[in-house]
Amino acid sequence: METNKENLFKIRHSAEHVFMHAMRDLGLQFLMAMGPATDDGFYFDFELLDGNISESDFPKIEAKMNEIIKQNIPIVGEEIDEKTARELFFTNPYKQEWLDEIKNKGEAITVYWTGKPHEMSSFVDLCKGPHVNSTGEIGVIKLLSTAGAYWRGNEKNKMLTRIYGTAFPTQAELDTYLEELEKRKQNDHRILGQKLDLFTFSDLVGKGLVMYTPNGTIIKNELNKALVKISRKYGVQEVNIPHMAKIDLYKISGHADKFSEELFKVTSHFDEEFVLKPVNCPHHTQIYASRPRSYKDLPIRYIESTQQHRDEKPGAMSGLNRTRSFEIDDGHTFCTPEQIKQEAINTIKIIEEFYTALGMWGNQWISLSFRDPSTPEKYIGDNNDWNTAESLLREINDELSLNAKIMEGEAALYGPKIDFMLKDALGNDRQLGTVQLDFAMPKRFNLVYIGEDGTEKTPVMLHRAILGSYGRFIANLLESTAGAFPVWLAPVQVVIIPISEKTHDYAKEVATTLFDLEIRYEIDNKDETMGNKIRKAQELKIPYMIILGEKESTAQNISVRNREGTQQFGISLSSFTDHIKNVIISKSQNL
């Protein structure tokens, strides 16, 4: 039996054809380029030859699509020869380019007809299928938005028009999806980030170069502090490296060869060639190599939250999720082969403790990310080492009952890894923690230690990140909490609201107590009603509001309201500060 997912895919793929079909029947002049069904619906890219198209045109196109659906026209696949294909699409350079490619690959050419094959009134496109049998099976459709997109995603090519849409078997399913979409839009981290004043971008600084404002910096710093504190229990030490290095460093590591497209070159007025660091591992090998090491010194575990740089395409960047500079809690352990397993397990323990403190443990799925045996050119290191490393990860998976899925082709450049994945609010998989085994890089950098037998040996490297990219992590946290951070992470933990000017002095006294206890607060002295002030604090998801009227001032106590609406009147300041300190220190999810 067909799964629901396969059926949805067919429905959307066919809806996409019906969309083009409707555009044609409406007399629009355009060249079809390409478009797939996606997890959420479909999109199609085309070159509009005349006029404009905007969301206001959607109802008209949808009406025409529904007409075609109602007619229940058969959708039929056909394999054709190159000559026929070239003729069918003779006015369309995009399709001609597709045909070149199909020919180069030596694949068969298939088209799908909506209507009788080879009739002028039928719609036809180059397509591998699959589709539903006839348009009547499509259900309900909806066009969603329009955007620009480069032909084949390359900025050097022409900018095309892209229209997004979706289709579901029933109206009820579509409505649920549209509601969800609306919620997602409101929780988009870019919008929330602006509203809560967490980060910003500037055209003068450049695309994908994020700047964290004071509020966002607090969140970043608190995450880092939590991470360092947990890691310290496992003997991890912080180090600090520069942001550039001679390209020679990456020639040895292999990055210059495998990722040259992603490297930013740095030019000195003098004679050396530099790049911005895309990863930290090569620098960390140089700290390891700075002194003689003995087996007694191992494991040596470095951690560092520092920015990395990758030359992303300007069009590929998106909020905090894809940026040109991004901070990662990048760590490297150097150990003996015998120590690998325990070190990997310890890192998994750190991951568990950290995500538990964020209330996120239990939602993850785990991947054993192995080589793709069919593309050995993508990796460095020798085959035996890869086999050993992959077996070790399998053992750890069994011992800890991780129930990981094996994902071929997801390994790192230098070795296999265990990835902790989380579905974000938009349903996408996000890689969070990762533990990666590497037998290759220590050899390339000639790293050694003196073994118990007095001879030189090569250490093994474990690459690991607990939190991953701070930007991505914060984006995900924002979208999943809608900005209602746990108290320990909230940039402003308390807002003090004096009801009138008469209690401004008392507000300052209360503030001093909070300051001394290192509780993050703001005083809202603005000339507004208390109702407005509470509403504003609520919108900013500030965990607690301390409300100070003359009654509180006289009694030298406070009234507290939390962001969930719970209120307490006339309690002592110290009972509140005891409570909040406890919530902060225990990293509680509750208020």
Add this chain to the structure above:
Amino acid sequence: METNKENLFKIRHSAEHVFMHAMRDLGLQFLMAMGPATDDGFYFDFELLDGNISESDFPKIEAKMNEIIKQNIPIVGEEIDEKTARELFFTNPYKQEWLDEIKNKGEAITVYWTGKPHEMSSFVDLCKGPHVNSTGEIGVIKLLSTAGAYWRGNEKNKMLTRIYGTAFPTQAELDTYLEELEKRKQNDHRILGQKLDLFTFSDLVGKGLVMYTPNGTIIKNELNKALVKISRKYGVQEVNIPHMAKIDLYKISGHADKFSEELFKVTSHFDEEFVLKPVNCPHHTQIYASRPRSYKDLPIRYIESTQQHRDEKPGAMSGLNRTRSFEIDDGHTFCTPEQIKQEAINTIKIIEEFYTALGMWGNQWISLSFRDPSTPEKYIGDNNDWNTAESLLREINDELSLNAKIMEGEAALYGPKIDFMLKDALGNDRQLGTVQLDFAMPKRFNLVYIGEDGTEKTPVMLHRAILGSYGRFIANLLESTAGAFPVWLAPVQVVIIPISEKTHDYAKEVATTLFDLEIRYEIDNKDETMGNKIRKAQELKIPYMIILGEKESTAQNISVRNREGTQQFGISLSSFTDHIKNVIISKSQNL
């Protein structure tokens, strides 16, 4: 009356001539290039035409120099015309180049003769003086070391030989200086940094790109924490920016124009031109500009410890003092004109509190660093603003009785500043804290706030650094303490020394207590004598040693020895931890 300093300068300047004179009389073949008297002695650069010269040749040259000194030959200045000068130095292209330059400037040509003018046996050099009257006044001389140096400091020119030497009126003064020099060599931060394992460099990473090891990172982080904690009292907030930006940002700020030689260019595969950030101010203006601001929001105070990059000449780099990437605690306040004075005063208070915590307050001298009115092309901004800013700094100087010296030509690109200077262990002035007024940059970036009257106004920027460059600061701290850091900064605060294997378990128990109190410790379990372990801890300047024998284990107490040699036997662990926690929290200079 002549000061001692002026006299020393003459002695050394004359010694430098006698040095060349002696080289000539010994029959060495060379071309004189140039050489000055310095604060420490003198040096001379020359091109050796034949053979080698090394420190083993020094005694022979010194003997010849002493002969010339003993002969008490007169040293006589003379102004000569160009033709005579060209002839006098006709075989020497370096002197011809000097003569070109003197001619271009339209200055008079002077030479100094050792011996009768225009006699073949006399020594002559192009020189502006002043000198002692005759070689007999020189006192005692000493040649110190040899090095390579590019002609006029430019790598594109020929590499010359440089010889360093010194001279003093008496042997006793020379001996004191040589002793001091030996001590300085031992306290050189590059040597101490290696010994205490604080930082490292790697040829693969590149010159001047420092990597901090775990110990050095602890010091950096502790300094930053202390700084942020003090700053927080004055409403300063941390922000976080990327390490690159479009060059457009620096075209507006003026850096692209004034410092283009120091900028590292970053090349993307796409179309924009980037540079590595040489300063933070332009980025911080963009955070300010990310939302509308009202006078009620001001002052806004950003601080950030982050790396900056400058394209230093490979030959100019030196340990942590001059590097291509360096971290600075760079901060910027945006305020109204009325708030400038209080904000500047608050920053000076932060500086005072910070340096007091390091036991360094009281040794500084203060500079009011103003424009050089003769080189207006070096600055941006308009004249009235400069005058206002300089008057304001004078007022602050008077009000706080800073007794600052006015240093013309030491201003920043955008405005005058108050600099806090410290003489380092080598007698050089090092800039530590700085407060800088800037009316220019906010205008260039069109920054605004809504004033109390509802109209748009331009804020003023204060640039400030408390600690300055972390690298330079740590170098200075290392050289002045010889590595004996105050306890709160010491990378390892306690070493636990079990006397034999029998007390290894007890050592672990003690360690757990220290760990829980966040005291930084190491256990020295190595198979060595207790004497050796104590000596090693002493050499590494570890503040406290906890020594655990069977006696201590049985009594469940500890013996403690501090790095100054004071010992306490059989005290309770908790009395020690109370003491050390107190020393750490109060940032005491004592043990």
